[in-house]
Amino acid sequence: MDDDGIETDARAADEGPGAGAPIPASAAWREGDHPGRRLFLTLGDLPLEADPMGVLPGATLAYETWGELNAPKDNAVYIAHALTGDSHVFGPAEPGHHTGGWWNAMVGPGKPIDPDRHYIVCANVIGGCQGSTGPASAHPEDGRPWGSRFPYVTMRDMARAEVILADHLGIDRWRLMTGPSMGGMRALEWIAMAPERVGAIAPVGSTGATTADQIAWSTAQVAAIQADPRFRGGNYYDAADDDGPHVGMGIARMIAHTTYRSAGELNDRFDRGYQGGSDPLGKGGLFSVQSYLQHHARKLARRFDANTYVRLAQAIQSHDVGRGRGGVETALARYTDPALVIAIDSDRLYPMQNSQRLDAALSGSNGIKVVHSPVGHDGFLVEAAQMIAFMEEFEREL
Numbered sequence: 054m055d056d057d058g059i060e061t062d063a064r065a066a067d068e069g070p071g072a073g074a075p076i077p078a079s080a081a082w083r084e085g086d087h088p089g090r091r092l093f094l095t096l097g098d099l100p101l102e103a104d105p106m107g108v109l110p111g112a113t114l115a116y117e118t119w120g121e122l123n124a125p126k127d128n129a130v131y132i133a134h135a136l137t138g139d140s141h142v143f144g145p146a147e148p149g150h151h152t153g154g155w156w157n158a159m160v161g162p163g164k165p166i167d168p169d170r171h172y173i174v175c176a177n178v179i180g181g182c183q184g185s186t187g188p189a190s191a192h193p194e195d196g197r198p199w200g201s202r203f204p205y206v207t208m209r210d211m212a213r214a215e216v217i218l219a220d221h222l223g224i225d226r227w228r229l230m231t232g233p234s235m236g237g238m239r240a241l242e243w244i245a246m247a248p249e250r251v252g253a254i255a256p257v258g259s260t261g262a263t264t265a266d267q268i269a270w271s272t273a274q275v276a277a278i279q280a281d282p283r284f285r286g287g288n289y290y291d292a293a294d295d296d297g298p299h300v301g302m303g304i305a306r307m308i309a310h311t312t313y314r315s316a317g318e319l320n321d322r323f324d325r326g327y328q329g330g331s332d333p334l335g336k337g338g339l340f341s342v343q344s345y346l347q348h349h350a351r352k353l354a355r356r357f358d359a360n361t362y363v364r365l366a367q368a369i370q371s372h373d374v375g376r377g378r379g380g381v382e383t384a385l386a387r388y389t390d391p392a393l394v395i396a397i398d399s400d401r402l403y404p405m406q407n408s409q410r411l412d413a414a415l416s417g418s419n420g421i422k423v424v425h426s427p428v429g430h431d432g433f434l435v436e437a438a439q440m441i442a443f444m445e446e447f448e449r450e451l
Contacts, residue, residue, distance in 0.1 A: 078297025089149020115184025
């Protein structure tokens with residue numbers, strides 16, 4: 054998912070403050086940085102499903118909230134972010150937040166998820182780089198960044214941390230849990246783990262278990278980062294600006310972004326055009342689509358962390374809501390409350406058959422809602438009117 058928004062001019066230079074400045078070794082939020090709207094919850098030792106460490110010691114979860122929890126505590130909505138998202142789901146870019154809210158089209162006054170009616174919560178995942186404990190965080194033993202020492206985390210580890218957050222906030226049952234891509238995966242983990250605590254679910258462009266094809270795409274992305282000499286095995290946090298693994302992470306982003314868009318959209322948008330007046334045929338210039346991908350690579354390097362990219366990509370690979378639960382269908386059959394399953398018809402990363410499987414497994418679903426878009430996976434961001442219509446109708450009936 055292209056969480057940092059839709060680029061309306063693919064040929065534009067980098068946008069925002071510091072666009073021409075050196076690229077930091079890591080753009081992770083670090084203790085002492087401006088907190089922005091973040092709140093912080095100390096989780097203590099978080100049990101880990103798969104890593105030999107067994108627990109993540111001294112874990113912290115960074116989260117944001119909007120609106121007020123009502124007296125019956127029945128208006129809480131949880132929004133789970135995707136791979137390169139974070140807790141800043143709504144609002145402007147401001148001190149402490151590199152970018153504006155990644156789902157401003159869906160969240161806000163007058164929107165389907167409205168802080169005037171809902172208590173909205175979004176947390177940065179464990180393993181993330183925007184306030185929650187992740188590879189850039191201080192190791193409790195020596196105060197240095199975790200780096201290569203950071204453990205392998207799964208979707209279930211992330212969901213367990215979110216359960217602790219719900220307990221802390223006094224929320225026994227979410228009115229609605231929703232999220233795109235990786236966010237939808239965590240929502241599905243919730244209803245397999247604690248179905249009684251989710252009143253309704255709305256996974257968007259997601260899947261009940263990552264497929265071999267999806268694992269293959271992310272494997273190439275992880276390999277690109279790890280092959281960058283400046284990755285230094287994951288221990289690069291002391292590196293100077295422009296000496297971090299931004300080349301490897303940029304390549305990973307270019308691979309990923311290609312899967313977020315459709316072949317038709319890229320062909321129609323760029324064709325075989327050249328970038329500016331350059332000539333790519335032996336003259337050192339670029340095709341327009343190459344410039345577009347490089348632009349998104351640079352944007353990510355200015356707001357993300359390479360180790361986090363690796364660990365979250367691996368967490369997505371781990372995703373199988375049916376693991377140890379009798380399979381996807383058996384795991385999801387326990388959940389009988391309302392479900393809105395949204396797919397994008399041109400999505401080649403999480404194709405419609407993934408959503409069709411969810412629809413068949415969830416008794417509370419009444420057929421998938423299809424976003425018609427030439428764009429591909431990013432259609433749920435581009436086609437805001439369709440998304441809003443689906444979510445408004447679903448939320449109104451809860």
